[in-house]
C-alpha cells in the first residue's frame with residue numbers, strides 16, 4: 001500500500017484537515033517484479049552462448065592446435081550462434097505478440113492437411129530418435145477459420161517438445177476432432193511427463209521443469225509461452241494432462257468460425 005498525505009485548506013487558507021490517499025500498488029509491484037525477472041532471464045539466456053562463443057574463439061586465436069580440433073571448436077561457435085539466433089527470434093516473436101502488433105490473417109484452413117505439412121520437416125528428428133509418429137488420416141478434412149502460419153507454429157512447438165522430451169522408441173500422436181462449433185486437436189507423447197507441481201507455470205516465459213536438460217535439448221523456454229499467446233489470440237484454450245514417466249498430452253480447443 002502506498003500512502004500519500006496532504007493538508008486540505010479552506011477558502012481563506014485556513015487549515016481544514018488532511019487528505020489521505022491510499023493506493024493499492026500490489027499489481028504494479030508485481031508487474032515490476034515480472035519485468036525485472038524477465039530482463040534477468042533474457043540476460044542469462046543470452047550470456048550462456050555468448051560466453052561459450054567468446055571462450056572458443058579466444059582459444060583458437062591464442063593457441064596452435066591441430067586443424068581437426070580447430071574445426072571442432074568452430075563447429076561449437078557455429079552451433080552456439082545458431083542458438084543465439086533462435087533465442088532472439090523467439091523473443092522478437094513473443095514481444096510482437098505481446099504488443100498486439102500481430103495481425104491474424106484468418107482464412108479457411110484444412111487442419112488435417114496443415115498437420116501433415118507441418119510435420120514434414122520434423123520427420124527426420126522423429127526417425128533419428130526412433131519415434132513413431134501417428135497423424136490423423138489424410139483422407140479426412142477438418143476445416144476451421146484461423147491464421148494458418150500461427151496454427152502451424154503452435155503445432156511445430158508442440159511437436160518439437162514431444163520429440164525433445166520423449167526417449168528413444170516412444171510414440172507421438174496427433175489427433176483432431178470436431179465438437180459443436182469448436183475444433184479440438186491434441187499432441188500426445190509417451191515421454192518423461194511433467195510433474196503436477198510444474199503444470200501451473202508451464203506457459204510462463206523461460207519456465208523449464210529441468211533447466212539443464214531443457215537447455216541440452218536446445219530449448220529456449222519460450223515455446224509454450226508463444227503457443228499460449230497464439231491460442232489466446234484465436235480465442236481458444238490450451239490444457240495439459242500428464243503423468244510423469246508415462247505421457248504428456250497438450251489439447252488445443254479453437255472456435256471453428258470467427
Ligand code: ADP
Nearest residue numbers: 161165193208209214219220221222223224248
Ligand atoms: P523449451 O524450449 O525449454 O522446451 P517450452 O516453453 O517449449 O520450452 O517448454 C517449457 C518446459 O515444459 C520445458 O522446458 C519442459 O520442461 C516442459 N515440457 C514441454 N513440453 C513437454 C513435453 N511434451 N513433455 C515433457 N515436458 C515438457
